[in-house]
Amino acid sequence: MQLKAEQRERLGKANKYIRRENKIPAVIFGRGMGSVSITLNYNDFNKVYQESGETDLIDIACGNNKYKVLIKDVQFDPVSDKISHVGFYKPDLTEKIEAQVPVEVIGEDVNELIKSGAAIALQLLQEITVEALPEDLPHEFRIDVSSINELGKGITIADLDYDRSKVSIPDLDPTEVVVRIDEVTVEEEPVEEVSEEEAIAGLEATEEKKEEETAENKEDQNKSE
Numbered sequence: 001m002q003l004k005a006e007q008r009e010r011l012g013k014a015n016k017y018i019r020r021e022n023k024i025p026a027v028i029f030g031r032g033m034g035s036v037s038i039t040l041n042y043n044d045f046n047k048v049y050q051e052s053g054e055t056d057l058i059d060i061a062c063g064n065n066k067y068k069v070l071i072k073d074v075q076f077d078p079v080s081d082k083i084s085h086v087g088f089y090k091p092d093l094t095e096k097i098e099a100q101v102p103v104e105v106i107g108e109d110v111n112e113l114i115k116s117g118a119a120i121a122l123q124l125l126q127e128i129t130v131e132a133l134p135e136d137l138p139h140e141f142r143i144d145v146s147s148i149n150e151l152g153k154g155i156t157i158a159d160l161d162y163d164r165s166k167v168s169i170p171d172l173d174p175t176e177v178v179v180r181i182d183e184v185t186v187e188e189e190p191v192e193e194v195s196e197e198e199a200i201a202g203l204e205a206t207e208e209k210k211e212e213e214t215a216e217n218k219e220d221q222n223k224s225e
Contacts, residue, residue, distance in 0.1 A: 001048050005062040008037040015085070024083055028060065028067050030090030038062055046083065049074065055099050055137040060088065068093065070134065091134040098170075100127040101138050105179055107146030113181060114145075121145050122182040128157075129171050136166040143179050154180030 008025060010018065015025045018039055026045075028036040038060070049071060052058055060067045073087035091097055105121055113119035128141060141162065143155050158174035 001052055001056065002059045002061065003040060003044060003048055005038040005040050005060050007062060008039045011037060019082075019084065024086055026086040026088060028069060028088045028090055030069075031092065033090065036062070036065075036067075040086070042083065045086065049083075053102060053139065055101055055139055057134055057137075058088070068134075070099070093134050096131050096133055097137075098129055098131050099137050101130050101141055102127050103141045103143060103178060105143050105145060107144040110146045111181070112149060113151065118184060119151055119181050120184055122154075122180045123178070124180065125176075125178045128160075128169060128178070130162075130167050131170050132167040136163070138162050138167060141178070145179060145181065148181045151181055151183050154178070 005026070008018070018025050022042045023039045024042050024045055026038050026040055028038060048058060052071065054071045057068050057070060060069055067088070067090050069088035069090045071086065072089035073085075074083055075085040076082065077084045103123065103125055105123055108114050108121050111119075111121070114121060130138065132138075141160050143160075145155070148154070154177045156174065156178060157169055157172050157176045160169075160178070
C-alpha cells in the first residue's frame with residue numbers, strides 16, 4: 001500500500017488550518033533518523049488505515065524520498081472523532097520487532113450452538129503480541145469457530161495458523177485460550193426478602209405520612225378560609 005505525502009513546513013497551531021483543508025498532519029520517526037513532518041490527504045490515509053491496520057508496512061512517497069513505515073499512533077479529535085494526527089514508525093527491516101496483532105473471530109453466524117442461542121463465542125484476547133521482522137508481521141489472526149460443536153471448547157495459541165518459522169509469540173503459553181464457546185447463562189437478580197416486621201413498619205410509616213399530609217391540607221384550607 002502506498003501513500004503520497006507533502007513536506008510540512010507549518011507546525012504547531014498551524015495544524016488546525018491543515019485539517020480544514022481535509023488533510024492530516026503527521027510525522028515519520030525511527031531509530032537513527034530525525035523526525036520528518038508531513039501532511040496526508042485525509043480520505044487516502046483513512047482508506048489505507050482501514051485496510052492495513054498497524055501491522056502492514058506502508059510506502060510513503062514524499063518528494064524524492066520514500067519511506068517504508070508502520071502506522072504507530074493515530075490520534076482522534078475528542079469532539080468530531082475524526083483523525084487529527086498520525087505517527088509513522090520507520091523500522092529497521094533487518095531487525096525483529098514486537099507488534100500487537102488483532103484477533104478476528106469468524107463463523108459465528110453458522111455455528112449451530114450459537115445459532116440456537118445456547119452458546120456465545122467468548123473472545124478472551126483481542127490482540128496478541130508477536131515478534132517478527134517488519135515484513136513478516138501477520139495482518140491479523142483469523143479464528144473460525146463455525147465447526148466448534150461442544151460447549152467449553154475453544155481455540156488456543158497453539159491452534160493459531162501462522163508461519164512459526166518467521167513469527168513467534170513470546171509472552172503467552174501455547175495452552176492459553178483465545179476464543180471459547182461458552183454456554184449462555186441468564187443471571188437472575190437476587191430478590192431481597194423482607195421480614196413481616198419490616199413490612200408492617202413500612203406500611204405504618206406510609207399511613208403515618210398520609211395522615212400528616214391530610215392534616216396539613218386541612219390546616220391550609222382553614223387558613224385560606
